[in-house]
Amino acid sequence: MQKVRVPITVDPVKSAGKQLTYLGTVPGKSLVRLQEMLIEPCADVDVSLSFDTDEQGIKRISGNAQVTVQACCERCGESMGLTLASTFIYAPVTRRQAATDMPDEYEPFELDEMGEVNLHTLVEDELILAMPVVVKHDERECRVDTHAMQWGNVDDTPDVSDNPFAVLQELKRK
Ligand SMILES: [Zn+2]
Numbered sequence: 782m783q784k785v786r787v788p789i790t791v792d793p794v795k796s797a798g799k800q801l802t803y804l805g806t807v808p809g810k811s812l813v814r815l816q817e818m819l820i821e822p823c824a825d826v827d828v829s830l831s832f833d834t835d836e837q838g839i840k841r842i843s844g845n846a847q848v849t850v851q852a853c854c855e856r857c858g859e860s861m862g863l864t865l866a867s868t869f870i871y872a873p874v875t876r877r878q879a880a881t882d883m884p885d886e887y888e889p890f891e892l893d894e895m896g897e898v899n900l901h902t903l904v905e906d907e908l909i910l911a912m913p914v915v916v917k918h919d920e921r922e923c924r925v926d927t928h929a930m931q932w933g934n935v936d937d938t939p940d941v942s943d944n945p946f947a948v949l950q951e952l953k954r955k
Pocket residue numbers: 854855856857858859917918922923924925
């Protein structure tokens with residue numbers, strides 16, 4: 782299948798009826814919220830999407846998205862490559878299908894006033910969720926020496942009252 786530009790918005794109910802599939806890309810430059818978390822322009826995201834109806838008759842969008850990005854290590858401040866990947870199933874909430882009737886692995890979503898969903902936003906949400914909570918290198922690859930950092934942390938503890946040696950020093954002075 783030839784790679785296509787994934788459309789921005791589609792009617793997921795109609796698309797499910799037609800069993801449409803897309804193997805394509807979402808332009809990285811349109812993902813403004815994700816870009817804020819990165820230090821280099823986001824590459825185009827590889828996306829596959831298929832619209833169909835499950836055994837229960839629920840219209841759904843199944844797909845996956847993957848992109849490699851450059852973020853900033855929170856420990857050493859150097860750039861690091863991250864592969865963000867996500868697999869998902871979304872199902873629109875409509876008069877015929879309530880969120881409560883859907884299997885747990887489906888993520889229900891509301892349609893806009895046109896009865897459409899923004900696929901680029903959906904992919905962006907998935908990639909943001911795929912970002913690690915703390916971006917940092919493996920210890921072996923990081924420029925900051927973890928051993929040195931642990932000592933630094935001890936020095937940063939200013940609470941003298943918790944320090945038994947401080948009490949000893951007080952005693953010696955008396
Ligand atoms: Zn690092």
